[in-house]
Amino acid sequence: MGKPTGFLDYKREESEALPPKERIKDFHEFHKPLTYEKQSIQGARCMDCGVPFCQYGCNIMGMTSGCPLNNLIPEWNDLVYHGNYEQAYFRLHKTSNFPEFTSRVCPALCEKACTNGVYSDPVSTKENERAIIEYAYEHGIAKARPPKVRTGKKVAVIGSGPSGLAVADQLNQRGHLVTVYERHDKVGGLLRYGIPNMKLEKGIIDRKVKVMEDEGITFVTNADAGHSLKAADLTKKYDAVVLCCGASHPRDINAPGRDAKGIYFAVDFLTSTTKALNANAVPEGDYISAKGRDVIVIGGGDTGNDCVGTCMRHGAKSVTQLEMMPAPPVQRTALNSWPEWPKVLKTDYGQEEAIAVFGHDPRIYQTTVKEYKKDKKGNLHSVVLVSLEAKKDPKTGRLNMTPIEGSEKEVPCQLVLIAAGFLGSEKYVTDAFKVELDKRTNVAGKDGSHATSVNKVFTAGDMHTGQSLVVKAIAEGRKCAREVDEFLMGYSNL
Known part of the structure; x- marks a missing residue:
């Protein structure tokens, strides 16, 4: 080739x-x-x-x-x-x-x-x-191509992130009648509200959603399954229901002073900025602003980097990104050879911007927050950082990152953004549909499939696998759609 x-x-x-x-x-x-x-x-x-x-x-x-x-x-x-x-x-x-x-x-x-x-x-x-x-x-090639034949089968997809959209797109092309329910005001899930505009402008999502609508998919926003939408009504109305609600239960970083004002989960912060941009001119007090603030981002992954990049655009006074683990090597080690994923140091766009503005890398490795400190009004004004070292647990043999006594350091901070990952699906959704969970609170599939413990209810994406990549969520959605199609028709040509 x-x-x-x-x-x-x-x-x-x-x-x-x-x-x-x-x-x-x-x-x-x-x-x-x-x-x-x-x-x-x-x-x-x-x-x-x-x-x-x-x-x-x-x-x-x-x-x-x-x-x-x-x-x-x-x-x-x-x-x-x-x-x-x-x-x-x-x-x-x-x-x-x-x-x-x-x-x-x-x-x-x-x-x-x-x-x-x-x-x-x-x-x-x-x-x-x-x-x-x-x-x-x-050139008009990526245009709507509605299916020529409809099966008459109706499917509800709960959640319009990448896995939900993939399920909907596949099943619609098969000829099923698909309705996608989204709890937010716009379609896209974390594509819209978890990924900032400089990585994915929202018009790109709208462009594709318009094609999908023209192909016959129905999107219903401000529809929260488990709250405004009853699970029983959905399973009664549709021939199949697919849960694609994501692993949207964020991992917290608890420490003394956690109730201080000025501590937010990363996705809430990113969502706030995106909604402000959607509204064009929003007063600063109506969104979570990093302008003029000393910011601590807890978490070294892609979402943490997105927080850094967003803070740079807000005009933060300083930005520090904490990572509990040691810094990865600059080049592959002998134990990480091709074609394995390279476990090497990556400096992403947000970190590049912080280096350009502040003159140093915002990342501090083997460090976490020991205490959040607040003023008399309850507002965050500083945090106490502590260094970590790897110690082997004598019982399990696992390496745990443990605080180094005497390494504490207090730094000014008026805004903390927690980007420490997610713990699984949200309880109110899984309770509403009465589906079984695995040990990580992800929705369990029967015998490795995407079918849940509840008849005609399926699951896909992060809600099924745990937090992962957009491309993996799309792959999950495609696999799930095939199983749903087989369930509805007895066979599948997807």
Whole structure:
């Protein structure tokens, strides 16, 4: 695939990013894509390696290697190389419902498993994907294609995040009548309110939702299953119900003073900013603002980085990001060889912006909050940090990060954002549908399937697997849709 010597003839070229100090002036996406002609040259770098781990999508040593959607990457890279973007779109769409999302927010597991990456730079698969989908929209190819035959079967999908949208898209194309219920005011779930605009502008979501509506899917917003919507009514009205409500129960960081004003969960903070941007001009007091504040972000993952980037755009006085674990190595170790996911240090866009503005990396490793301190009015004014060290538990043999006595340090802080991950599905939803849970409070599937313990109720995405990536949620939704289709029809051609 591609040009046989392309990986030798051409160097990897990526879209140009605006300088950090320039891009923090607004919340727009900040990469300038290559021209289609230049992107085609990048397609030429795909080397027909014989064993394309880029599309493998299975676990190696507990980490996913390659695309969980099993995208036919060498095939559409070849089509990009030849400038045939229309056929590349149809090839891509065979396995991927939402390349407009994954080409923006996915960490590119495909590229980390690219054979070119063993000794050189991997193929720019993620940007090739973005070029394909944007070409398709520009040229009217990614248009609505309603199913020609309807089955008469009705399906309710609860939640409009990536897994819910994937379930809905697949089942609608099969001919079932699909209604998606979303508890927020707009469709998208964490795509809309958990991922900031500079990574995924919300018009990209609206564009795809409009196509899905034109294809016959019904979206109902401000509809909260378990509260405003009764589970019994849904299971009675529909032939199948699919729960795709996410793992939206956030992990807390409890310490003395936790009740101080100025401590928020990361998604609440990001949601607040997105809603303010939706409303165009919202008074500062009507959203959680980091302007002029010393901010502590607890958590070193993607959501923590998104908080850092958002705070930079607010105009924070200072931003510090805490990570309990040690800093990863700069390069792969011998125990982390290709094609495993590389467990190496990554400096993301938010951290780049903090470095540009403040002159240093905002991350502090092996550190956590020991105490939140508040003033007489209950407002947060500082936090006490403590350093951590790894100690082996003599009973279990596990390494635990334990506080180092005497390492405490008090720092000014008026805003804490907790980005420490999620603990599973929300109780009121699972209680309403009376579905069984696993030990991690995720909705359990029968015998490894997506069917729950309740007849005709299914589950997919983070609600089923626990917190994960957008691309994995889409893959989950596709697999679940096939099971629902088999349940409804006795067989499936999905």
